[in-house]
Amino acid sequence: xxxxxxxxxxxxxxxxxxxxxxxxxxxxxxxxxxxxxxxxxxxxxxxxxxxxxxxxxxxxxxxxxxxxxxxxxxxxxxxxxxxxxxxxxxxxxxxxxxxxxxxxxxxxxxxxxxxxxxxxxxxxxxxxxxxxxxxxxxxxxxxxxxxxxxxxxxxxxxxxxxxxxxxxxxxxxxxxxxxxxxxxxxxxxxxxxxxxxxxxxxxxxxxxxxxxxxxxxxxxxxxxxxxxxxxxxxxxxxxxxxxxxxxxxxxxxxxxxxxxxxxxxxxxxxxxxxxxxxxxxxxxxxxxx
Amino acid sequence: xxxxxxxxxxxxxxxxxxxxxxxxxxxxxxxxxxxxxxxxxxxxxxxxxxxxxxxxxxxxxxxxxxxxxxxxxxxxxxxxxxxxxxxxxxxxxxxxxxxxxxxxxxxxxxxxxxxxxxxxxxxxxxxxxxxxxxxxxxxxxxxxxxxxxxxxxxxxxxxxxxxxxxxxxxxxxxxxxxxxxxxxxxxxxxxxxxxxxxxxxxxxxxxxxxxxxxxxxxxxxxxxxxxxxxxxxxxxxxxxxxxxxxxxxxxxxxxxxxxxxxxxxxxxxxxxxxxxxxxxxxxxxxxxxxxxxxxxxxxxxxxxxxxxxxxxxxxxxxxxxxxxxxxxxxxxxxxxxxxxxxxxxxxxxxxxxxxxxxxxxxxxxxxxxxxxxxxxxxxxxxxxxxxxxxxxxxxxxxxxxx
Numbered sequence: 094x095x096x097x098x099x100x101x102x103x104x105x106x107x108x109x110x111x112x113x114x115x116x117x118x119x120x121x122x123x124x125x126x127x128x129x130x131x132x133x134x135x136x137x138x139x140x141x142x143x144x145x146x147x148x149x150x151x152x153x154x155x156x157x158x159x160x161x162x163x164x165x166x167x168x169x170x171x172x173x174x175x176x177x178x179x180x181x182x183x184x185x186x187x188x189x190x191x192x193x194x195x196x197x198x199x200x201x202x203x204x205x206x207x208x209x210x211x212x213x214x215x216x217x218x219x220x221x222x223x224x225x226x227x228x229x230x231x232x233x234x235x236x237x238x239x240x241x242x243x244x245x246x247x248x249x250x251x252x253x254x255x256x257x258x259x260x261x262x263x264x265x266x267x268x269x270x271x272x273x274x275x276x277x278x279x280x281x282x283x284x285x286x287x288x289x290x291x292x293x294x295x296x297x298x299x300x301x302x303x304x305x306x307x308x309x310x311x312x313x314x315x316x317x318x319x320x321x322x323x324x325x326x327x328x329x330x331x332x333x334x335x336x337x338x339x340x341x342x343x344x345x346x347x348x349x350x351x352x353x354x355x356x357x358x359x360x361x362x363x364x365x366x367x368x369x370x371x372x373x374x375x376x377x378x379x380x381x382x
Numbered sequence: 383x384x385x386x387x388x389x390x391x392x393x394x395x396x397x398x399x400x401x402x403x404x405x406x407x408x409x410x411x412x413x414x415x416x417x418x419x420x421x422x423x424x425x426x427x428x429x430x431x432x433x434x435x436x437x438x439x440x441x442x443x444x445x446x447x448x449x450x451x452x453x454x455x456x457x458x459x460x461x462x463x464x465x466x467x468x469x470x471x472x473x474x475x476x477x478x479x480x481x482x483x484x485x486x487x488x489x490x491x492x493x494x495x496x497x498x499x500x501x502x503x504x505x506x507x508x509x510x511x512x513x514x515x516x517x518x519x520x521x522x523x524x525x526x527x528x529x530x531x532x533x534x535x536x537x538x539x540x541x542x543x544x545x546x547x548x549x550x551x552x553x554x555x556x557x558x559x560x561x562x563x564x565x566x567x568x569x570x571x572x573x574x575x576x577x578x579x580x581x582x583x584x585x586x587x588x589x590x591x592x593x594x595x596x597x598x599x600x601x602x603x604x605x606x607x608x609x610x611x612x613x614x615x616x617x618x619x620x621x622x623x624x625x626x627x628x629x630x631x632x633x634x635x636x637x638x639x640x641x642x643x644x645x646x647x648x649x650x651x652x653x654x655x656x657x658x659x660x661x662x663x664x665x666x667x668x669x670x671x672x673x674x675x676x677x678x679x680x681x682x683x684x685x686x687x688x689x690x691x692x693x694x695x696x697x698x699x700x701x702x703x704x705x706x707x708x709x710x711x712x713x714x715x716x717x718x719x720x721x722x723x724x725x726x727x728x729x730x731x732x733x734x735x736x737x738x739x740x741x742x743x744x745x746x747x748x749x750x751x752x753x754x755x756x757x758x759x760x761x762x763x764x765x766x767x768x769x770x771x772x773x774x775x776x777x778x779x780x781x782x783x784x
Contacts, residue, residue, distance in 0.1 A: 099611030106604045211433035213624035215657065225635055232610030233637030238603065309600060309628055312433045313471075317599075349604040352595055360567070360596035 098229050103349055109238055111345020112245035116300035117318055118325040118337040119252060120293030126332020127269040128286050130179060131190045134197035136319025138294045142167060142301025143310045144205060147214045156219045160302045167298035171291025179290060180283070202312065211312050216305040241303050248299070249338060256334060265289060269332065324363055328370045330377030339378055423464040424713075424720060427490030429480060429505065430519075432469035435598045435623040436497045438653055440469075443519045443702030445691050447494065450706025452690075459713030461720070466490055470501050472598070477504025485514050491720055492517060494705060497698075499523035499542065499569035509535055515726075519705040520698060523569045524779060527747040531781035533727055536748045538704045538735075540670055541776045542573035546647035548754045548770035549618060549668045550582030553645055558615040560590045564605055565620035567594035574620035574647055582618075590614055600628040606636040617642055622649035627657045634661035648672075648757060648764065653696040655762045662759045670750070671697040671739040672757040672766035683738035697739075704737045711735070746783075751775040 121135045145166060149159035178197075182190050217223075218237045225233035256262040267275040268285050276282050301314075308314070325344050329336025344363050351362030358365075370378065428447070430440035444467075451463060466488045468480050477500070484490045485508060493509060493516045496502050502521030509516035509532065516535045518526065522542035526535065553561065561582060565571035571594060579589050591612055593605045609617060617638075621629045626649060633639055639661065648669025651662055683703065687695040695703075712729040716722050734743050735750075742752040754771040757764040 099607060102607045102611075103604055106607060109603075110601065206433070211437055213435055213437065215627070225637055227637060229610060231613055231638065231641050232607055233635070235632075235635045307601075309624060311435060311624065353593070353604050353608045356567075356592060356594050 102228060102232065102234070103353060104346065105234070107346035107349035108342060109242045109345070110349060111342035112242050112249070113300055113304055114318075114322060114325055114345055115249060115338050115341035116245055116303075117297045118322040118329070118341050119249075119334050120296035121322050122326045122329065122332055122334060122337045123289055124293040125326070127265060127289050128179075128183065130182065130290075131187050131194065132293070133191060133194040133319065134201065135194075135293070135297055135322065136315030136317075137198050137201040138167065138170075138297035138315070139301040139318045140205065140313075140315035141170070141201065142298030143216075143305040143308070143314060144209050144214075144301075145298065146302035146305040147216050147310045148209060150216055156216065156306070160299070163302050164295055164299060167295045168291045170298075171294030172287055174294070175287045175290040180286075183286070198315075201315075205312065213309055213311040215309050218306040235307075237306060241307070244303055248296070252334060261288070321363065324367045326377075328367055328377055330379040333377070333379035336377055336379030423462045424458050424492065425464050425466060425488065425490040426709075427466045427468070427484035427488060427493045427495075429468045429470050429484055429493060429495030429501075431472045431497050432467075434472050435625050436472050437623075439497045439520065439623055439698045442653065442696055442698035443494075443497070443705070445687070446695070446699040446702025446704075447519070447706040449687060449690060449699075450703045450710060453686075454710050458710050459716065459718030459720075461713070461718045470496050470498070472496075472498040472501060474498065474500030474504055477501045478508065481505045481508045485512055491515065492709060494519060496521055499573075502526060503530070503569070506530055506532070506535055513723075515723075517705050517709060519701045521570070522573070524573045524776075525569075527745075527749040527776065528779035528781050531747050531783055533783050534723070536708065536730055536744070538708055538750065539701045540752075541749050542570050543577040543776050544749075544752075544774060545649075545669045545754055546574045546618075546620065547577045547581045547774065548756075549645060549647065550578055550580070550585060550587065552666070552668060552756055552770055553582060553616060553618065554585035554587050558643075559587050560614045560616075561587060562591045562593065562609050562612055562614045562617050563589050563619065564593040564609070564617065566597040566599075566625070568597040570622075571597070571620050578618055578620075578647075598625050600625050600632075602629055602632045603636075606632060606638060609642065610636065610638060614642060617644050619644070619646040619650060621646070623653070626650045627654035630654065630658045630665070631661045634658075648697065651757075651759050651764055653698065655759065655764070659762055665759045666767070667757050667759075667764065668754050668770050669697060669757060669764075670752050670754055671700050672755040673763040675738070675740070675755070675766050677738075677740065679736060680738040695738075700738050704735050704739075704742075707735050707737070708733060745775050747776065747778060747781040748783075749776055 117139050121132060124130050124132050142163060145163035146159050149162050150156045153159055178193060182193055222237040222240050225235045227233045256265060264280050264285055268282050272282055325337060325340040329340030347362050347366045351358060355362060428444060430443055431437055432440055466484055468483055470480050481504060484493060493514055495505055497520045499521045502518055503523050505516060506526050513534055518537040520539045522540050524541050524543050527537055527541055563575055565575055575592055582589060593608060633644055644665050646667050648667040651665055651667055655662055684695055687699060708730060711733055712726050715729040716725045731744055734741060740753050742750040745751045751773055753769050754774050756767040756770040758767050
């Protein structure tokens, strides 16, 4: 037990990090897999979520309310962006989409600077969860981190149910497989895409909101997450939500154990993992949803 | 990844900026006689972080610099100053581009910057190539006053080796035999690690594990779990800015605070105590500055700073202030004749700065020879405990100055 405990605790850390990555990566992979849009601005949605949490929590004095309002705002943001910009780029070359969404990163960063400033901000852990439970004689575990993991698991199950068990999910899967045929069956694919896009935005923003008390809130925080989420999506298989989950957990564990047991390679381990996966499974671990 | 211009910059688009800088370059030659006719101002280029984890450090340095200049009626050796500012984003990849904006586009006489060591290395490279005078108000990269030293580069802060070197001795005296080291993996973190290890292991202690994470990540949880599993006598670390505040609060949340004492170079607890006061109580650090130093000079400085900027000064403000003093004193001794570079540099080399941190002199590598203090967090202050090392000069590491 004495030797096992540290390893189990690191597994817990890795899973927690991985689950959070999954929230961001699932939106990224859905938007690409179903709509065929490469969305570089996805990290910005994560950042915007974190800033929503910070500013709304100081307004309402309560993180939970902030998150609920933040979700509504990010869905609206997603719908507006899809309507005004993304819609015009379906079926175009990926290069146009990359250009558009890279431009969005610059715009969002500038807006963030104008609205919220350039300081690093901290979000308070909700009082209810602001304590630690002792795991060993030296280590305690902050309860809020367990809450994040639980929320992520709930959302992952919800997504699974949505895609596999509901009519909307059936339409999404159909649209992903064959857009023309789905339209021919009388399904409004445009509407469907708007829903998928704002779902993706909301997932990324929610991840930012949940993470804000433990990661703090700072400029450019989206770019780190974006890069790592592309790694997750590539490992998991582009367009596969299941792949995003497995990829995210793998990356979370690899990064955690890499930092602890291979400190010289900290930061490189996840890319080595990606390279290894690409050598043996160039399409990633799973097929499209 | 993304581009965040300094909000104080004029809002020019990239394309317009490129065409403008071309125009400025072409126009500079033509307008030179006209500029001469005016009482020439000294152009000071401030390249500091305005965004990200080091943003508050950039502000403190700018404040300190302006305060020193303000005490001299806003002039350097009788000449007015024109300021140029660039946000370096603490991004080494953009260091050449940002430095050149000041050196090539704005044609500054003096470069002041910066906080991040990687960025400062990039600045030093360009300063060596162009001969522009570079004053470094924080970044401690050992190489800058080591193999990369140059007659036109001066540092007013510390080398990474310096402030943490006495910590090993201090910790050994307090009976700690095994220590886990943790820091960001970048120049400042790695060099602090080497210096600490050198100092601590000389006393017979042992660094049982060195942990690191990429700058500026703040996901400390796995590393804290590892510390708890190793159970060393104590932990020593290097963090700064917002990341330091995060580390202190995570260390406490993981339940380690009362079981394994935390030490660090003083950057850990400077400028962050308002945010993490409760979690930081009792943390001991070494640095070239402390709160409540028993000196009148320091008290006057602190009162003046609070009055002018409505915030408490910290070590970064002192370094910015000393940078201003260095430039001002040198300019006074050459009577404002900036063109006489050799005399200016000679004046800087022989300078004695009556700093709030205590008087210091310039070593032959152009780095301060200064006292290092042991401090302890009490309330919202890094209380002065004792002088950990008197007049510490960095060891010469292959600096050959022409």
